[in-house]
Amino acid sequence: MAQGISVTDVPHTGIDNDILGTRSYAETLAEFIRSCDTPITIGIQGEWGSGKTSLLQMIEAYLEQNEFRGSYNRVTQGKDAYCVIKINTWEHSILRSPEESLISILTEISENILAKDGQWEVAQKTKKFLGKLARGAVSIGANAALGGGGGALAADLMDAGESNTIKELRDTLDKVVKEVVGRAENPVERFVVFIDDLDRLEPVNAVKALELLKNIFSVGHCVYVLAIDYQVVVKGLKGKFGEITEANEWEFRAFFDKIIQVPFMMPIARYRLDDYMQGLLQQIGYYDKKTIGTHVSWLTRLIRLTVGYNPRSLKRMVNSLSLINIHAKNDSSVSGMDKLDLDIIKGVSLSLVCIQITYPRLFELLMRSPNFTDWDSDFAAKISSVDGDEKGALEKALAHAVEHYGEDFDEDWEKALFLLTWNMRIQRHRVIEMSKALSIIKDDIITDRHAEQLAEYMSVSLARSAVTSVVSFENALQTDDEDREKAGATKRLSMEFWNGLRGFFDGTQTCFANSIRPATSVVSLSRKSPGDESISYYVSQRLSSFIGITAYSVDPTEGYALLQFLKKNSNEIEAAIGAKVRFKIDPSNTSQEMRVVCPADTLKERGNVLNLSAGDRSAYGKSIIEVFPKLEEVVERKLGEYRTKSAEELAAEIDPGVPRPEAAEDNRPVAGTAEA
Structure with a gap:
């Protein structure tokens, strides 16, 4: 296949040019x-x-x-x-x-x-029929253009009656063909x-x-x-x-x-998608044969999650990449390129073009907030939110997604993506594919090795790929240097914080043992309970919920009953962990939550998220290190007790059917937090 700068969208001819395997x-x-x-x-x-x-x-x-x-x-x-x-x-x-x-x-x-x-008489007869049909068609069109109804005349013209012109034409053609x-x-x-x-x-x-x-x-x-x-x-x-x-x-x-x-x-x-796609990318010089071989695994998965098998969509993707390549060579305005790996930029740019073609609204969200691993429920709420009956349906759908597709919705950014697609009605039925596509960027292209630079790779790649977008996102790209520097500094501090906890968790028997990746940069981490998959533990940088558990259940009363049971035993839990707890429970919701109150008197706030200075990091980390193992131990023990109780025993202690006040959060005063 000869190398060029684009691929043409014309049909393939001949038998030997079988690039799709048909x-x-x-x-x-x-x-x-x-x-x-x-x-x-x-x-x-x-x-x-x-x-x-x-x-x-x-x-x-x-x-x-x-x-x-x-x-x-x-x-x-x-x-x-x-x-x-x-x-x-x-x-x-x-x-x-x-x-x-x-x-x-x-x-x-x-x-x-x-x-x-070749018979002149037959030809003249046929032309007569065609002329009659043509005059009728012109009359129909003129009648419709003047506001009249052409439908009746069209029906007469195409009626299968004995004297119908189309029938006469068909009979004539039938006779000619037989002869x-x-x-x-x-x-x-x-x-x-x-x-x-x-x-x-x-x-x-x-x-x-x-x-x-x-x-x-x-x-x-x-x-x-x-x-x-x-x-x-x-x-x-x-x-x-x-x-x-x-x-x-x-x-x-x-x-x-x-x-x-x-x-x-x-x-x-059954198309030979891999060969076809690789051939197109090599044809425009985006990858050479050796380089593309190292990317085939994630590239094939990405294509199937986004543009799919349609040859025309693949050609559009490839031509967009060719244009991006040419523009990148002629444009020196994108800063930060010299500090980044060009092969990773090309991989991320390719992924973003696929997202741009298949999920344009998701691309818009990425332009607004490039570092998708920072997305959370607060970000989702700023963009769009729902309430009333729709909120209940959303929570039920999210619980179902977490239960059946846990690995695609076990991080805050993935849950935020689910909320955004639901609230904004962005191709809801494709949210799993969107989550997997973004995970490919994070895990397969950028990888843990470069995780601390994810924001930079996304920003540079978005700046490159925006030239082929059908919507203008200039405002989303305009970030002044000071804001960018602050964002980068916060990201580095966040990573230092989680890396500082890795050694501790890896040396414990908790659910977070050996599970925190190097250079993790998300705001919070969650892992399922070893004894009950409907329960998840989380650790977070947010002051309002720095440690806690969430219960997801398709049946809202189930999780509600469990959290009511834990609330009934909250004094025992608080004594075991040395900290206060709050509950966010509602019998109509599929998600229930118990939060451990952060020792905020020793920390400084930046909005709702911890200011991760060295001193605060030390105090915050110490709190998590000392509280979390105790929390997991007491919760697992109480879960065991809950599961062994009969329905009658539970009914005597709690009543899952009792409606809660509209403000479901338990905001009882906290009289000072015990030293952890």
Whole structure:
């Protein structure tokens, strides 16, 4: 593959240029077309840009390359035996009304068939029918343009009555085709009509085209191959059947099945995605063959989580990267490049372009706050929030995500991402893929080795990739040097804080043993309870909740009952840990919480987050080191007691069904915190 600066978005031609691995499917379809009974209509289904046109080109090549033994026992070349008629519906629709474009399509099909007949009288008769249809189409368009209803006239024109022009045209074409195929001196055995680019039309117009064309699909010795996405048909039929539901889905399918006798779905899941993607990246010089081999693992996962298998989306991604590369060479305004690894920048930039294409709102959030590992519930609340019934649904959904996809939502930034996608309605059904994609940037591209520079890598890479964004984010990129320096200093202090705790936790038997990564830079860390996966312990830099536990349960009453039990035993817990505790519990929420009160009298505050100076770090770290093992020991013991109690015993101690006040937080006064 020759190196260049871009890749073109044109269909691939020929059999040898099989870069997606669809040759066997093209050969199979070609064999079916050669052998099937006629008339028949084949539907090549697939989303826009999935390679339908390239497959049609390959089918045509297979049809033309072989010899064919047909009528009169004659042997002819495939290109003579199969008269391939290629119709591009998009070209026929340019500067024409929908009705006019349909007549133009019919005209081209008819002219190609008549060219194989050569009878002047038949040609004149056919032109007469086409002229009548064209005049009717113009009348319909003019009537509609003047505000009249063209629907009745269109229905009359396309009615299957005895004197209908379309029926007459179809009968004439049927007769011509039979005469052409039956003539001894004519090698044509069948006509193969490729109708492409229907999904580029407005869905309503695409359905109109299908409704008209189905009237001529019954012409014998003809095989019609339509490149069409079923979803386009669904959209085009909404005006007729309404929004698709389980109750009316059969109506949409019945319309499709009346036209398509042989459905074929583009095998995008079988595409040679790795080879194709690597070839494109090497073609533009983004990676060489040796370098790309070291990135294949995360690169393949990233593509599948973002742009997916669509060849057109991959080409867009690659061309965007090429533009970014060129701009980066000519632009010296992005500061900090000399201190960073260029290979990591290229990896992060590639990831961001994939996110930009697939999840544009997520890209917008990254532009607003590049260091996504600092995202938390406070950040999510500043962007968007919900309340009322929606809040309950959100908490239930988050609890379900934590329970079933724990590794994707076990950090604060991942939970914040979930909240943001829910609150802002940002492709909620893709939140797991978004979380995994960001984790690839953090864990596979930047890695722990460079974790302390994550903010710098993200800022530089966002500045580079913003040139291909369809939305302007200039304000998000404008951060003065002082703010940037403060953010970097806070990040370094945060990392020093967590690294200072690593040795302690690794030497204990707590749930955080051997689990804090080097250079961890998040605001808080959480780990599941060894004895109960619905319970998570956390340690945090936030003064309001520097240590605590959370209980997630799909059934709100379950976690509520457990935390009520712990609250009932709060005196015992406080005595064991030497600190006060507060509870945030509500029977309607899926998440319940017990917080240990921070010894704030010995620390200085920066908003709600600790000012991590050396002195504060020492006192804060000492508090966690001394409190947390005791907290885990007493909570695990109380969890054991809770699980052994019968329902009757629990009912005697607590009542999970008792409604709580609207302010669910237990804000009882704290009369001084005991020395930890």
